[in-house]
Each structure stands twice: as C-alpha cells, then as structure tokens.
Amino acid sequence: MQIDASKCVGCGQCRPYCTMGSIKFIRSAKGNKVHCSVNEDECVDCGICQRAGICSTEALFQPLHGWPRSIRGTFSNPLAEHKETRVPGRGTEEMKTNDITGRYQHGYAGMAAEMGRPGTGARMRDIEKVFKALAKLGVEFEVNNPLTGLLINKQTGEMNPEVLDEKVLSAIIEMLIPLDRVVAVLEILENMAEELDTVFSVDLVSRVSEDSSVPTAKIMEKSGKWFSYNGKTNVGLGRLHVKGGISR
Numbered sequence: 001m002q003i004d005a006s007k008c009v010g011c012g013q014c015r016p017y018c019t020m021g022s023i024k025f026i027r028s029a030k031g032n033k034v035h036c037s038v039n040e041d042e043c044v045d046c047g048i049c050q051r052a053g054i055c056s057t058e059a060l061f062q063p064l065h066g067w068p069r070s071i072r073g074t075f076s077n078p079l080a081e082h083k084e085t086r087v088p089g090r091g092t093e094e095m096k097t098n099d100i101t102g103r104y105q106h107g108y109a110g111m112a113a114e115m116g117r118p119g120t121g122a123r124m125r126d127i128e129k130v131f132k133a134l135a136k137l138g139v140e141f142e143v144n145n146p147l148t149g150l151l152i153n154k155q156t157g158e159m160n161p162e163v164l165d166e167k168v169l170s171a172i173i174e175m176l177i178p179l180d181r182v183v184a185v186l187e188i189l190e191n192m193a194e195e196l197d198t199v200f201s202v203d204l205v206s207r208v209s210e211d212s213s214v215p216t217a218k219i220m221e222k223s224g225k226w227f228s229y230n231g232k233t234n235v236g237l238g239r240l241h242v243k244g245g246i247s248r
C-alpha cells in the first residue's frame with residue numbers, strides 16, 4: 001500500500017486500521033505540513049486501510065506488485081486469490097471441513113502452525129525456520145497449501161530464497177501426522193518459539209472417536225500443555241460424505 005502525499009491531508013484517520021502499525025506521520029522539511037506515509041517494508045498489503053473506506057481524499061492506493069512482493073497480498077488480503085490454487089487466504093479450507101474431504105482419518109491428526117497470528121505478521125524467513133525444524137521430524141506437509149507451494153525441498157523444508165524477506169499478515173503451515181507424534185511436533189514448535197521474531201498459534205484437528213472422545217484432547221490433557229476446545233467445527237452443512245464420525 002502507498003499514500004499519495006499530494007492528496008493526503010495528514011488527518012491520521014487511516015492509522016488505527018493498519019494491521020501492522022506501518023502508517024506514520026511525516027512532517028515536511030519546513031515543519032508546516034503533515035502527511036502520512038506507509039513503511040512499505042512492514043506493510044503486508046492486506047488492503048484493510050483502503051477497504052475501511054475512511055480516506056476522504058482517496059490518497060491510499062495499492063500498486064500492482066510483481067513476484068516476490070506479490071505474495072504479501074495473496075496471503076494477507078482475504079479478497080486476493082493464489083494464482084496456483086485459485087483459493088484466497090492463508091491455508092486450505094479442509095482443516096475446518098474434514099467431514100467433506102476426510103483428509104484426517106482415525107489415527108491421524110491435522111496440525112497447523114498459524115504463523116504471525118495473532119496480530120504480528122510473519123516474515124517468510126521465520127516461517128522457513130519452522131518448516132526446517134518440522135521437516136527433520138519427517139512430517140507430511142499439505143500439498144495444496146499455498147505455503148507448501150513455496151518450498152523448493154519438502155524433505156528439508158527449504159523455501160524459495162526469493163521470498164524469505166517477504167512479510168505476510170499470517171500464513172499457515174499445515175501437516176498430517178500420526179497421533180503418536182503430536183507431542184513431538186508440539187515440542188519442536190515450543191522450542192522454535194524462542195528463535196522467531198513472530199508469534200504463532202497451533203491448531204489440532206482430529207476425528208471424534210467411536211466413544212465420542214476427541215483423541216487430540218486426550219493427548220493434550222496427558223501432556224499437561226494448555227489447550228482450548230474453542231476451535232471451529234464445521235459439519236459440512238448437509239454435504240457430509242465421510243462415514244463414521246465428525247471432526248473437531
């Protein structure tokens with residue numbers, strides 16, 4: 001995002017809408033005029049400031065960016081589609097619709113690290129560190145996920161070096177793991193947290209067992225790690241075609 005200094009009147013109305021705090025006041029050399037400017041390195045091209053419709057002079061504008069800057073918008077702007085997957089957003093929808101796709105079967109967990117969430121954003125350089133640490137455990141990264149598409153080596157977790165300086169509002173590393181590896185993956189993520197210049201949240205998805213218990217919840221209780229049931233549950237709204245239970 002950029003601000004046309006010739007149109008901006010420095011009212012500051014757009015600043016509270018910036019997800020990254022990247023809109024700053026700039027004083028003119030003579031000190032008699034103020035306008036706003038976007039720190040483009042910190043801006044993730046989420047478009048929220050512009051979509052808020054708050055700018056009375058239409059000074060905010062989104063330039064068309066080429067590769068690799070273009071990935072900021074595709075991960076951060078919910079209205080932008082990934083060219084490869086034609087899906088908007090940061091990960092795949094299936095984490096919330098397992099009842100339709102059946103991606104996560106009994107004995108397995110879907111796991112995701114939502115990098116940059118809540119509210120800080122994440123550089124691809126930090127996301128690569130997590131990919132690399134997880135790759136050492138031999139986890140299976142989701143092939144339809146747009147972040148996985150940026151890997152040049154799925155065995156080592158190495159990302160395309162051209163994207164490493166790019167920053168996004170958030171992006172989701174998705175993986176499929178056997179239930180007995182959940183704690184090992186959590187430990188890797190916990191150890192990584194100190195090394196990253198961002199935050200992340202972890203999602204765990206599993207199918208409900210025959211006895212109505214949630215296998216991942218049992219694992220979390222046993223591990224003594226904090227967790228919350230307050231996740232999304234999507235039962236497929238009449239399109240259920242996976243037999244034998246629902247996911248949570």
Ligand code: SF4
Binds near residue numbers: 015036
């Ligand atoms: S709302 Fe528009 S005019 Fe006001 S500071 Fe932001 S860009 Fe400038």
Ligand code: SF4
Binds near residue numbers: 018020038044046
């Ligand atoms: S596009 Fe997003 S990050 Fe960039 S200035 Fe606007 S609100 Fe801030």
